[in-house]
Amino acid sequence: MSEGIKALFLGGGSEVGKLGLVLEIDDIRLLLDYGISPTKPPSYPLPAPPVELTLLTHAHLDHCGMLPYLVKEQDVSIWSTDLTREISNILHIDSLKVAKVEGYAYPYDKIDVRETYHRVIPVKPFEKRSIGDIDLKTYPAGHIPGSLMYKLEDSSTNILFSGDINTRDTRLLLGTKPVKCDILFLEGTYSGRDHPDRDELEKEFIDTIEEVVSRGGIAIVPAFAVSRSQEIAMILSGAGFDVWMDGMGEKIAKILLRYPNYIRSEKKLRKALSEVKLVKTSQNRKKALKGEVILTTSGMLDGGPVLWYLEKLRRDPKSAVLLTGYQVEGTNGRQLLDKGSLDFYGVSQKVECQVYYFDFSAHAGHRELVEFAKGCSPEKIILFHSDNRKPLAEDLKDFAEVITPENGEVFEL
Numbered sequence: 001m002s003e004g005i006k007a008l009f010l011g012g013g014s015e016v017g018k019l020g021l022v023l024e025i026d027d028i029r030l031l032l033d034y035g036i037s038p039t040k041p042p043s044y045p046l047p048a049p050p051v052e053l054t055l056l057t058h059a060h061l062d063h064c065g066m067l068p069y070l071v072k073e074q075d076v077s078i079w080s081t082d083l084t085r086e087i088s089n090i091l092h093i094d095s096l097k098v099a100k101v102e103g104y105a106y107p108y109d110k111i112d113v114r115e116t117y118h119r120v121i122p123v124k125p126f127e128k129r130s131i132g133d134i135d136l137k138t139y140p141a142g143h144i145p146g147s148l149m150y151k152l153e154d155s156s157t158n159i160l161f162s163g164d165i166n167t168r169d170t171r172l173l174l175g176t177k178p179v180k181c182d183i184l185f186l187e188g189t190y191s192g193r194d195h196p197d198r199d200e201l202e203k204e205f206i207d208t209i210e211e212v213v214s215r216g217g218i219a220i221v222p223a224f225a226v227s228r229s230q231e232i233a234m235i236l237s238g239a240g241f242d243v244w245m246d247g248m249g250e251k252i253a254k255i256l257l258r259y260p261n262y263i264r265s266e267k268k269l270r271k272a273l274s275e276v277k278l279v280k281t282s283q284n285r286k287k288a289l290k291g292e293v294i295l296t297t298s299g300m301l302d303g304g305p306v307l308w309y310l311e312k313l314r315r316d317p318k319s320a321v322l323l324t325g326y327q328v329e330g331t332n333g334r335q336l337l338d339k340g341s342l343d344f345y346g347v348s349q350k351v352e353c354q355v356y357y358f359d360f361s362a363h364a365g366h367r368e369l370v371e372f373a374k375g376c377s378p379e380k381i382i383l384f385h386s387d388n389r390k391p392l393a394e395d396l397k398d399f400a401e402v403i404t405p406e407n408g409e410v411f412e413l
């Protein structure tokens, strides 16, 4: 790497979404993640130049959503965990369905999605490989099951690419640990924001459901299909509520159980899932409406069964919506938080249920990111995946050179 490393963000530099990083090391050009922003319509990163290999950190659409397009354009292999391959495949198929329903053109089709699956060469956590003269090592990222960080090393320097990370333990996963490196590419989603204490948050969540149920309402818990749905099921486990689970969360849960090495406790996840009732058919949904808690997708209320339930319950002030993740600007969930209304299949309607937000984030908060970065003891930090990098950059400057590149800007390291 002595001749200098060239880097370029195709997307996801100064924003949370559509990540793509091109790294040129020792004449080898790599692509790290290639995602879309699943807004309506979706937003895409810049086109990728020819690359020799793609490293995928995890199965979220803003990191993996554009890979079928890459595969359509280039004969390239993708490295990721086998679990990331499985979940990405489901997300790709689902995003094609969403595009069809919403009526917008998509940059790839089913054949490209199938081909993408076959191009993945699985790697394991803590595995070592070589790419030419570069040594690669993987580390678990603590973000969602199957997520990885990648460390690239040659004779003169080394780079750690964080992808998305969480350093705190959750019910589903153990948090990640710092890895010593010279150059750190660090995600900054929570720059300037800290999370509440997890135990207190879980208690508050259960207490709120208790309150809703005891006044005769239903607690609707929208959750992301990947990771969050299963984590919430684990938090609800043993609390004694009549819980119904609907949507893609169940499908993902079954996959996680096929890859138990990536989760903290297979036994506890299995137990949690055995305690929830699954909504198998739309007929079943009426039964769920007689229960106490409905755990369903989508997490930001942009489609999914959650809208069916909310259409039925929206006039009931005794019922409540308990949001379990950050609601991005422009989503239905954000509209619910800000205006108390929801877009139901094109028609905006008032929602009289109470609305709560619980910060069950899968990302490290500001203080945790600073701690993590310190532990890595890098000389340089490149901040990305953030729409507000300044507060984090300020704190990191105390111990490293901080670089905040824009999308489309080639920079040297």
Ligand SMILES: [Zn+2]
Pocket (backbone or CB within 6 Å): 058, 060, 063, 143, 164
């Ligand atoms: Zn992610």
